Amino acid sequence: MPLIVTFFRIGRVGCAGVFICFLCLASAFAHFSEGTKVRTVLVTKENGTLTAFVRVPAPLVFSDLIGRSQVEQVPLVSPYLRFERTSGGSRYVVDMTAIAADQGGFEDRLVNALKFSQAGLDLEAGIAGFAVHARRPDHALTSVEAARSAISKAGAPQDPAFGEAVIDYEVRLTSNDSSGILGLRSGYAPLLPGPGISIDNHLLDARTEPPVSATVPGQLETKVFMDGSRLSTFIHFGQQGVLHILEGLDHVLLVVAMALGVGSIRKLVWLVTAFTVGHSVTLILTFLGATPSWPWFIPAVEAAIAASVLYAAVAAMVRRSGSIVVFGAIGLLHGLGFSFVLGDILGRDAPDLLPALLAFNIGIEVGQLVILTATLSLVLVLKRLAEPALNPMRMGALAGISILATVWFTERLQGVAASV
Template sequence: MTFARIVFSLVVTLTAAVGCLQPSAFAHFAEGTKVRTILIAEGNGGLVAYVRVPAPLVFSDLVGRAQVDQVPLVSPFLSVETTSTGSRYRLDTHAIQRDSRDFENRLERALVFSQAGLDLPAEITGFVVHAQRPDQDLASLSDAQATLSLPSAGADPVFGEAVIDYALRLTSNDTGGILSIQSGYAPLLPGPGIEIDNHLLDARADPPVSSVAPGQLETPALMDGSRLTTFGHFVYQGMLHILEGLDHVLLVVALALGVGATRKLIFLVTAFTLGHSVTLIATFLGATPSWPWFIPAVETAIAASVLYAAVAAMVRKSGSILVFTGIGLLHGLGFSFVLSDILGRTAPDLIPALLAFNIGIEVGQLIILGVTLTLVYMVRELAKPALNPARFGILAAISILSVWWVVERLGGVVGAV
């Protein structure tokens, strides 16, 4: 096979494969992220759980069944209305008030709390239905207690936007022991662009310990009050989010292919690290403009930085320390958008979580570099003539994909201006 054919095959194959995995235009800012908050504290001779949950998760078994069977969603606590764009569901507040005990039963069964393999008896002590998520986060026990005194939604809220605050009394003989939390209902199928996260706050510790569990808690999440466990958890989250962020991965791959295992690679990676550490921390702590076009513009610039790194590597121009510091500043903004979804700015142990998340990013970055350089070494040793065509083909595929991202994300900037 000729050099041209090798390159062409690699470009087509890699672009198609990577294109199937490409993130959406705004991969770091999921407007569809739904957050359930669970705060655990000691009280009344046992444990108390305060839960803030998007309404669909309380009906996930019914929603999931309706999705699978392709039938209407039926519940005595839901009503259907016809709009100009179709039909939508609302929570029926009159039905909830009329059959409050049945509604409380559904809330009590939505989560299963257990210790040492035994489920804890749960009794609801109050609930409030909101038309949308309240501005005040559940960052402390006093915040959680105050939520139950907030006014309920007046009119029937839209089902997909409604949020429910409720409190449970848990009977436990070991109030300081490890607590397992799992969904009591079958999961629903999230729509495109919808992500679900769970913010867990253990107020048995002083100050409270926070952690995050993704998904609908089909797998139990554990709360043990350990700050070391929480630190490790956010290290893992940092690793996960750089490895899942395809634009970040491809930037590091392009950098490794452009510089190789040289001293300059260390300098450029260090510059990139310092850059994204600065903006990750500063932006997450509130230094983010509120302009509607800002986030789409950052995402577009991140895609352009991947294109720059790939083209620079193709022409054997690796770039300067200053350039990669600037690229790091851009990617740090992207990381901060992700972190804001999984960790609220009012989290009680915010600084350790930020530090752990940043360490996780570095670990993930080293994994990408290690894998890339190892593969380059193996190809060089086993099939040296194929090394340059393979390298060029990979960089060409990265370039094509990043051009697509730039075009796609520019549409978001234009739409937000």
């Protein structure tokens, strides 16, 4: 009997240990809430000295440790983080006392989080100051003054939750060419962000006047370059516009339905023009600050976009392609959707806002033309090689679009109801 009791106690202790490890591991995976997380890098030169200001979500400074804990399925361990249980569960916090006791070690972690290089060689770097915030500051990092103000403010009064903490820091770089092309990459292995989470990097080159900005997705595993070129920025945001419409399935299917529903190329041109004018107007006006702040507004727009795809598909099936006014109104809806995406990759206070807006819009038009060209080319090939199959395939495609749009509309209506 004593032996059985002993085994029982050992087993109970072992289970408790496993349970604690599971809690730690689960907490390690939940470092980000859903949405886009932004790291901002502002580069400037002062009296010939190259300086970078960085604002970064705290988990990206520990991405190597988080990634290791995810891969090896072990708790996250760092001298600057502390695991604690709360009334709502458990979490990691940034240990401000540990940072104060080992400021040099923490600065080493910051300076190694991003690697700056020129001509293929890493630049020597040193931390000139940092501040840990409990959450992302309200003011954007758009100038040297704003960056230094954020660093000069006192750090978090209490140990902040790790997943919500944001770190501002200043890096002094040793360079013989402070105006030269600057390479930038992550110094640590990436973490796994999880579903519903994306990471963007806002890069602001303030070595030129006015400054030049760009946005790069991901954790900078691959080196990116800051060269102060306005042409590079224009091309970058043009590419973002092309990628967005090609990756946005609802926008793609709307254009496909338009192409399949219009028998006359001339009328298709007019409808596409109306759609283009509509989304250009709302993309620009909404992004410049005309979007209402009601919590249900964005979900309602997304639901209306799904409804517009359903309308275009059904109209094409019954051979009623719609009017210029209708597709102009649909364009207004889709422009709102485009502006939500652009808001994630470009701040409204970006220094080169108007060129970026123009380039993004042009990119959308290029992507739209690619979709139209591909759809009409496929129709032409089928008409020449297998004309009897053309109409059944056309109706099948439109039926599939209708079903998918109905599913989207139903799901998005639930989002509207949840936000009201």
